[in-house]
Amino acid sequence: MIRKVSYMLLIALICTTVSADEKVIRVNNFSDPNAGYAISMLRLALRYIDKPYRIEISTNDMTQARVNEEVRIGGNLDLAWTSSDAKMEATVLPIRIPLFKGLLGYRILIINKHDQAKFDRVETLEDLKQLTFGQGRTWADTNILEANGFTVIKANKYPSLFYMVEGGRFDAFPRGVHEPFGELAQRPELELAVEKNLIVAYKMPFYLFVSKNNPELAHDIETGFNRAIADGSFDEAFMNAPEVKDVIEKANMKNRKVFYIDNPTLSEETPLDRAELWFDPKDLP
Missing domain, CATH: 3.40.190.10 (Periplasmic binding protein-like II)
Incomplete structure (x- = not known):
């Protein structure tokens, strides 16, 4: 009996240690059509890093502005996703990997x-x-x-x-x-x-964002993304996402005439020089 109790205490101690080491990323997906894709890409990044993270998803009724503010102040949310510009990047910390490849x-x-x-x-x-x-x-x-x-x-x-x-x-x-x-x-x-x-x-990056007080989380996620990009997993996830496949097929993108214009709202740090981060209809089979 004593041996059984000791074994159970040991298991409880191990679980407590794992739980203490695990970091929670709190997100909100209320009424957001991009939430499923954004969270799936976040999960992809987390698979490529060595730290234990767990995603905690809330469905509270929140506007995008409220979500952004909660992340900015380090309130009830740790991470947001939305289209980016210089103004947005001045208030919260972007992870400069365009989730939808532009x-x-x-x-x-x-x-x-x-x-x-x-x-x-x-x-x-x-x-x-x-x-x-x-x-x-x-x-x-x-x-x-x-x-x-x-x-x-x-x-x-x-x-x-x-x-x-x-x-x-x-x-x-x-x-x-x-x-x-x-x-x-x-x-x-x-x-x-x-x-x-x-x-x-025009270039329109759609990023994950964290509080400027949480650079470690931003670094970890960006590291995961870059590793997934390097081995092809990011592109595979992008091209096989139902919402992306459906769009490319319905929009007949490869056969349209494209007019490129400037986006003067972008920050200077936008990674325009990394061609692997951006989708181009000419690359479609």
């Missing part, structure tokens, strides 16, 4: 389904700039498009933009390549379609 910076257009001929005539970037685009008033994309000379019609409410493009208030509503197909499926009553031939592209 795929979200490829924008295809929602248009009135009777207007495709108008876009078939676009041959140059200057032709494209003769058209008007609709965007949310506070969106980063709005500033990017305006900085490149596009005419942007702004709306305060995201749902309004679908009715505005249908009604001819502007010519096109640019969306990330992963967005418009589901959005239109939810609005079958509207006379809308995805434009067939064009892409507007």
